Amino acid sequence: MPPAVGRLTQRSEFLRVAAARRKWAAPGLVLQACERTDDATAAEPPRVGFTATRKIGGAVVRNRARRRLRAVAAQLLPSLGRAGWDYVLIARDGTVERPFGALLGDLETALARVERRRPVAPDAPPPDAPTPPAAAADAP
C-alpha cells in the first residue's frame, strides 16, 4: 500500500482528536494526536487535519500558515506517521515566519514526543524525559 495520508474534514473528527488530550507544542506549531479505536480503520494510513484560527491573522496569513503546515506534513508524515492514527496540526503566531527547516524539526520532535508519551499512563510523568520543563508543566 502506498504511504498516502488521509485528510480530516469533519468537525466531529477534530473534536475527537482534541478530546484525546495528547498534544505537544513546538515554537512553530502545535500537534494533537489520537489513535483510532474502531477496528475497521485501525490498519489504514494516518490522517491529518489543519487548523488556523483568526487569532494568528487575516485570511492571507491563515492560508499561508495552513499551506506551510501541509507542506511539512506531506514531507514527514508518510514515513513518521503511524498507521491508524489521526493528527491535527494547529498554526501558531510563529508558523509563517519560522524557517522551513526549523518547522520540519518542530514536527519531527513533536511526533517523537507524542510517540514517547503513548505507552505511559496519562497521569504519570515520563521516566526518561530529557527536557523536563515542558513535560513537567503539562503533567499536573
Add this chain to the structure above:
RNA sequence: CCAGACGGCCGGAUGGUCGCUCUCCGGCGCCGCCCUCGGCGGCGUCCGGGGGGAGGAAAGUCCGGGCUCCACGGAAACACGGUGCCGGGUAACGCCCGGCGGGGGCGACCCUAGGGAAAGUGCCACAGAAAGCAAACCGCCGCCCCGCGGCAACGCCGGGCGGUAAGGGUGAAAGGGUGCGGUAAGAGCGCACCGCGCAUGCCGGCAACGGCUGCGGCACGGUAAACCCCACCGGGAGCAAGACCAAGUAGGGACGGCCGGUCGGCGCCGCCUUCGGGCGGUGCGCGACGAGCCCGUUUCCGGGCUGCCGUCCGGGUCGGUCGCGCGAGGCGUCCGGCAACGGACGUCCCAGAGGAAUGACCAUCCAUGGGGGGCAACCCCCGGGACAGAACCCGGCUUACAGGCCGUCUGGCGAU
C-alpha cells in the same frame, strides 16, 4: 533642471524538485445494460499525458441591479426611509460626464449636503445696554434747572428732558460698504460707485444661469446634516435564497383546568315507522359560517392561522446533487459624441473550492536599503519584496497599499 497639478497603467520575472483543484484524452480495475468477437454507460484514496487556476482593491458590506422565495389580487391616504442646482450617460443608482452658482490658489487646478427661511414653530450659548422687538452702556449734540467763575459772550461740575447707530466696547453675527455733501450732532438724509431686492422688460443659453436696462434708498439676520414644507423615488427577506435526491420521521402525543353562538356531519340512547326514514335527547374541538388574531395603520377588501392556559413525553435540523459560471463579458479596429458613453465588425472562452484548491522549498535575475573596494563603468558582502485571498453574479462608492512607469499641463531658473 527645480517645484507642482491632473489623468492613465503596473503591482516582481525565469528555471528546477515535490504537491493541490477543475476539466479533457488514453490506459487499468470493478459494476450494470445491450447481449455472445464486441459496444455503451457509470464508478475509482489507481496510472500516464494535455489544458485552465485570485485582486485592483478579491476587503468594508455603504448604495444600485440581476436571480430566488414570500407578500404578489389591488387601490387610496397616512406613516416610515432616501434623494435634492441644470443638462446628459446608464439596466439602475446616492454613480459617472459636461456645465452653472459659491469658495480657495500667482497658476495648472482643487473643494462644494448647492430646493424652500415674505406657510408656520423652535433655537441663537458666553459676552454684551441691546440677538429679531430693534436697542442708548461709554460717547457726541441740543434745550432746561441748580451751583461756581466771569462786566458779558460763555466755560466748568451735577441733574433732568430729548436727538443721534458716525466712533469706543461685546460678539460668529449689531439692520449694507467706501467717498463727498449735509447736519446741533448724526443718519441712504441726498449724490456717485460697488453690493442687495424687484421687473410686465430686452439679449444669450434646451436649462441651471449670465449680461444689459429700468425701478426701489434698502423695507424681510443666521440656522432646514432643528422640526418642517415642496418635488421625486422606494414591498420584504436573502445563495444559510431556493430546487431535487437519499434516509426517515414528523408536521405531534398524553394529562388536568376553563370556555364553547348557529348550522351540518358522525356515534350512542329512546320513541314512531308505510322499513326509505323521521322526531327528541345526549356526546364528539370533524366541517362550514360567525368570532378572534396576524399580514405597518385605516377603509373597501384579499389571504393565512386558531379552542385557550399549564405540566410532561417524543421527533426533526449536521449527507449528496443542482443553483454555479456565455456575462449589462474581455480584447482589437473603425464610426458618432467635448466627454461619460453608444454603435458596427472581428476575435477570445477566461477560477469554481466547500476544515475551503490556485502552493512549499531552492537557485539566478530585477527593483530597493546599508557597508566596503575602485578615478570611473562596475564588483563584493549583508538585509530584503506593499496592501491583501474569490465563497451566487454584475455596476459603483469608500477604505488599505512598498515601489515603479507613461502622458498632458502650470510656475520659476538657465540656454538657444
